[in-house]
Amino acid sequence: MADSGERAGERVGGVEALLFDVFGTVVDWRGSIARLGADFAAGRDLGTVDWTAFADAWRARYQPAMAAVREGRRPFAKLDVLHRENLDAILPDFGLEALDEAARAELNLFWHRLDPWPDSVPGMTRLKRRFIVAAQSNGNVSLMVEMARHGGLPWDAILGAEVVGYYKPRPEAYLEACARLDRPPGRCVMVAAHNDDLAAAAACGLKTAFVRRPKEKAPGQDADLAPSGDWDLVAEDLEDLAAQLGC
């Protein structure tokens, strides 16, 4: 580990802040939505719903919905709004089109109560001793605040799309986040389980840390199982990242 830490130190010398992707990197959206869906269904007469498939279907509409904002086809809308549109779109596919407004609002807040991976809170707590730890997620502020309160995530700051006005992977999303922290991009590390997020951050001059999250997605999916670029750090989880950074 000493060697590993030394190598990590060489590549990320001078770093002062860690910007985290959240969905998938810090929290388990798929397992959480499936569990919350099962809890929601208990005591309701909803028929048989595959809540893991429901989570996958909901998430599948995530990138296309943001693309409309990124490409200027609609004004900025926060993720709660996009999540709700996507929810309304998939409910019929699961025989849930009869759910009323209150039930839909309740479902939409599932994203505010996603559980951290087991290493996330201890890893972030260690990392926070030496580095600013900030959320740079596409999630909106209230979503991130409630998720942090739910899971005990010790953010120094919640930045992200609603604060900076741009969805990742638009370059402004990374550059504005660094600017809010008054740090040049080279003193910030983007921490993510997704290669495209890291590629966009690296193009803006940020350092990069890939975190392996092999359980994030459906078993058949093979994206992001391994780093696809020459990232500055590759970590098994956030505790390993803390160890590599000497925290």
Place this chain on the structure above:
Amino acid sequence: MADSGERAGERVGGVEALLFDVFGTVVDWRGSIARLGADFAAGRDLGTVDWTAFADAWRARYQPAMAAVREGRRPFAKLDVLHRENLDAILPDFGLEALDEAARAELNLFWHRLDPWPDSVPGMTRLKRRFIVAAQSNGNVSLMVEMARHGGLPWDAILGAEVVGYYKPRPEAYLEACARLDRPPGRCVMVAAHNDDLAAAAACGLKTAFVRRPKEKAPGQDADLAPSGDWDLVAEDLEDLAAQLGC
């Protein structure tokens, strides 16, 4: 205290989030700047400087500098920028005009290292159990992040002028902060030691809590020693506020 808590409950029923003024309400800017100034001077040949007077002179230019932004006479500029302009303006009055760029930059960061009042961290920690606790300060994000790390302030979120794009007491400052938390103003309490801040918040529909900070300003100043409006809560400090809110 039970009576007090009951009355407080009636007036702030349904509240979910507390928005805090920070300079003066949560941290002691005057005592901290004076102490940091004395530390800065130690070992430097600066002559005799009254650092408390220096703090007062620096702070006296705070509202006028923001007024230019509020009134549209200049574009939004974050508080670090305004603080630096104000610093450059007062240095000659204290015989410090010879300080170089590095020294001025170091002085300007004093605002990032202000100390909390003794009750602030324990009070906020109690309040956080039941309510979202968010900074709604005119300070910029990096200032608030570093101050929180310095003093251990357990914010759920750092909002404020740089996030919402407006300086208090512009109404947008309050309304946009509530919007970021997805709460109507009536479910948010503005917590401040300054009557004008509370008056502006109340006009936007927020609840109000006045916190007495008799040591914030120079002994001769008599502003804000007592509540001047019919605020929903009046607290001796943040621990008292927690007690009144049943935390």
